[in-house]
């Protein structure tokens with residue numbers, strides 16, 4: 001309830017701000033963790049995640065992301081969105097592990113509902129989505145990129161991308177898996193999901209997790225030129241085609257959202273899974289020291 005009220009407030013405040021800035025010509029709105037700029041080619045917004053240090057998708061970040069998307073969807077002048085990060089070297093570290101560790105079942109359920117909500121909005125968006133992957137993109141970070149229509153990645157071998165859930169002792173849900181299969185094919189997905197592979201850029205390109213690699217300083221300009229190509233296609237035919245390609249995958253979750261929340265909640269609440277997450281978080285800490 002409290003989150004729903006916060007969401008309404010944010011949406012309202014955001015739309016007032018958005019309107020005022022549009023009058024000034026600045027065309028920019030921001031929540032704390034998501035910045036949206038609509039400068040550049042007409043009809044294109046750039047959405048930047050800014051939840052330092054690693055753009056983990058906390059409940060607040062998910063909510064702000066979903067609200068920003070909703071606002072852009074409602075703005076008929078916007079036809080395309082470039083999704084990128086403001087955190088140096090990190091696109092997104094994926095779902096926030098601290099939302100899935102040491103909390104209670106009601107929190108897990110609320111969190112998962114919001115993860116589903118963001119995925120459904122992104123994956124089924126009528127807008128053209130291009131990701132400018134300017135850093136590491138594990139698990140939920142990869143999920144965000146996979147929702148896009150085209151993925152441009154910085155060719156920096158330090159950055160990796162993939163669904164690495166099995167390395168954490170958890171299991172990618174069926175809808176993550178479905179989207180992976182849709183993108184890279186059954187055999188590659190089967191192998192990568194079991195091994196929790198994090199692909200360096202050249203391998204990510206080879207297997208089809210991303211569509212194009214460019215030098216790091218060219219990621220944004222390339223994303224813009226890709227967007228220009230997609231904008232040249234009439235919206236109605238592109239949207240109907242996208243819907244035809246993606247609807248069955250989205251419907252598969254829509255028809256069992258509640259069961260998926262229950263599954264997640266009981267899975268993540270298990271002592272053995274909490275122990276695995278604890279060990280993984282400790283490993284992340286030790287990496288530093």
Ligand SMILES: CC/C=C\C/C=C\C/C=C\C=C\CC(=O)SCCNC(=O)CCNC(=O)[C@H](O)C(C)(C)COP(=O)(O)OP(=O)(O)OC[C@H]1O[C@@H](n2cnc3c(N)ncnc32)[C@H](O)[C@@H]1OP(=O)(O)O
Nearest residue numbers: 056093094095096097136138139140171173263264267284
């Ligand atoms: C039967 C099945 C039924 C249902 C389905 C069930 C379950 C499915 C469940 C969940 C699916 C989850 C998908 C996910 O997205 S899980 C998240 C996976 N993410 C990762 O593995 C990334 C981990 N992070 C890293 O590898 C690195 O941090 C990095 C490469 C992103 C960045 O490296 P850096 O060296 O630059 O930074 P660090 O020092 O490692 O990190 C800084 C700081 O941030 C904390 N942190 C990192 N990632 C996360 C995260 N995802 N969530 C929360 N916090 C994170 C890290 O611990 C550091 O914190 P401190 O400064 O030490 O406090």
